[in-house]
Amino acid sequence: MTTARALDPKHFALGERFPEAVHAPDSVEALGALVRDCNARQRAIVFFGGGTLQGLGHVPERYDVAIRVGRINRVLEYDHRDLTIAVEAGCTLAALGRALAAHGQFLPLDAPRSSQATVGGTLAGGWLGPRRSAYGSPRDFVIGTSVVLADGSVAKAGGMVVKNVTGYDLSKLYLGSLGTLGALVRVNFKTLPIPQTRRLAFAPLPEGTRGRALKHVAALSIEPAAALAVSGFSKEIDGTEGPDGRVIVLLEGSPRSVESATRELRSALGSAGVPETRLVDSDVEVAFERIVDAYVASLGARSATYRSGGLPGDATPRSDAFVRVAQSCKLKLETIEDIRSGDVIARLSTATTRDLEERLVSFDAERRTALAGARVLAAPQAVRARLDAWGALPASLATMRALKAQFDPNCTLAPGRYVGRI
């Protein structure tokens, strides 16, 4: 059902731009016809899933029409014995998770706000979650896609088999393209069996223990499903914070391996001077989702969040750089450092909305040396146009421009939104 509110342009702001119209087609054919029409009339489109990752990217140069894909949301094929599933792109992550869980399977997409977030939006946003070092990235689970291209035609790539080298793997290009090459309408995944046991371990870090604790966790011989060093986020994320923050480790596997991993973790943390590790064995999924939700959680209009990716070996220097620059710009800093993947999530905030904009703009300028690759994950609409959303430009930008020109010659799809204002 589409309510009037769901189609009200004022809920579809990007920066300070609003679309003239919002559409919510209920079929791929209807979506294709809409896109074809917009393309012919040079009306710029932004696709919306659940809107949870719309904080990514530049404010588009032109923005005439928002198209919600959320009504195109069926599970199309699921033979659970094959461990493959095909869903329409508007399917929410929660609905996908429920369909899979009914047969003891899951997909570690680990994107925030799973009851709103859609499969299409999560993949188009290039989301990378904390369990990817253990299970692989979304790009490793996608075995096929269909997209509506700028001319309204539908093109598929890949298939419903887990191993496939037939033709170019165009799915890889659509993932992370933020709707600038087409709209994902169907995604085929390979799935995983749900681990028998899940356990979260929370350890507050006493003063001066952080460096060693992180090093010991990184060196665990039984690798955890996720390992994070969190500082701040006390409202969003469970666990008592110590003077050096807290370490949160997700263990998944057989009961015996989780037990062995727990013993190893406790002893590794103990020898780093971290005496206390609290274990949570019930509702682990819910607690873990709360952690993931924090990645884009904003404090009204007085915070902004960046993601810095890179090697695990230099995550701590990047964390330290955030501390330095935030301090010099008088911004409060909270971080989630992913010990396994090397991601650093940094939320910057001020006590009042009024102070944020100027401090954030100077932060964004200052961070360009030490944190060149950091990207904006979420920021208040009023500030967005003044931030460098993507960070350092890739060496292959000219090729990316050529790719955009091939797939969207009229610049119908979110013009100016992408890297290098593509």
Add this chain to the structure above:
Amino acid sequence: MDASSGAELRERLIGALGDKNVRFAAEDLAAYAYDAYAESSVPFIVAAPSDARQVSAVVRIAAACGVPIVARGAGTGLCGGSVPTSGGVVLSFSRMNRVLSLDAANRRATVQPGLINFDLSRAAEPFGLFFGPDPSSQKISTIGGNTATNAGGPHALAYGSMSANVLGLEYVDSLGDITRISVDDAGYDLVGALVGSEGTLGIVTAIELRLLRAPRAIRVGVAAFENVEAASETVSAAIGAGIRATALEIMDSTIVQAVEAHYHAGFPLDAGAVLLVETAGEPDDVAASERALATLAREHGALSWRSAGSARERDALWASRKGAAGALGRLAPNYYIQDATVPRTRLPQAIAQVEAIAREHGLRVGNVFHAGDGNLHPLLLFDRRERREVEAVVHAGHDILVCCIELGGTISGEHGIGYEKRDALALVFNPNDLAAMLRLRDVFDPRRLFNPDKIFPSGAVCAEVLAAS
């Protein structure tokens, strides 16, 4: 190519690479006319650059002369992907075969494309690391070739094919420019687009790869069955039950007979099929998974189950599995290996149909395949000197592809499309799908000088297909 422009190409290449590294004598060229596919075509010249700058020079010179460039690793490809079907320059990576760096702490390595797959795992071993993709050709095939075809191997089941393990590339584009790209770059995933593009988009000159931590325990077991169907049903059941194996490989009796005669690894000779099962990880989990698999095998009528007692026994079983195709030389002068994938629950049907197709065409077939991934490799035995047999193989190969597509599968799981299967691509993808792929081609290689005649349907078929779009 006329004599004067040929001479100019030769002179310019010699100028850039030195005369030792440019070959054009007939006997040298003959060696580069083939890969492991049946058809051959002699290149005009072979260039063996030593680094990315020389690759760039070769590309610029070839482009200026308007001749095709075909990159070549070890020439083990089975689909004619490195056969220079339109002549031109073959770019050999024989001199670019080093590990450039190995960062054990961050578990990555950067290598040159000519590095042999197996040599990477050997270099990583002292650090307790290994490289995931292990095509059966891994002792001769190169990382560059593996990247071009998005190669897999038995362990792709657990560790993914090349695309899941390539983190970055350095490549030379059609203008001769050298670019470095990474999966961590902001923007489109060009690494994902280049891996598996079979040399048609750019010439890769360095590859950054993910290394994996060696598992603490590995176990290999062998179950014997009366027939391939029973073995396949065991695999389907294991996948459906969520038992995590790192490899699930089936060999039928034809293959088992041949490999036992050659390797003496101890596979049961009286079985209709054997299932090779590997589990790896934490010792407790590995033992539990193996027990679960052995139980499932028995429930599906396994005649016997044996666990490899030692690392040596395990290696012997693997060596014979990976040498299976080669061992068939005992049974027939030639074999043709097909590569197709079906949804894993369709394996028993696919195998039954493959056998029916072989019977219908009067051919013997051996089946050895990556059952856990639904990736079939029927080996059709024939004698190249018998015209009837050659024709029968071509038709049977095609019928197998059609049958796999009808079962919901596709025409290549890991070998690539190359020259051989390009017309069959139109059986899988409609004109819109192919047009989207050609847009990507146009971005990277508008003049079609990188490995022409590959992947996309041949002129007539392609025109027909695209006219319909």
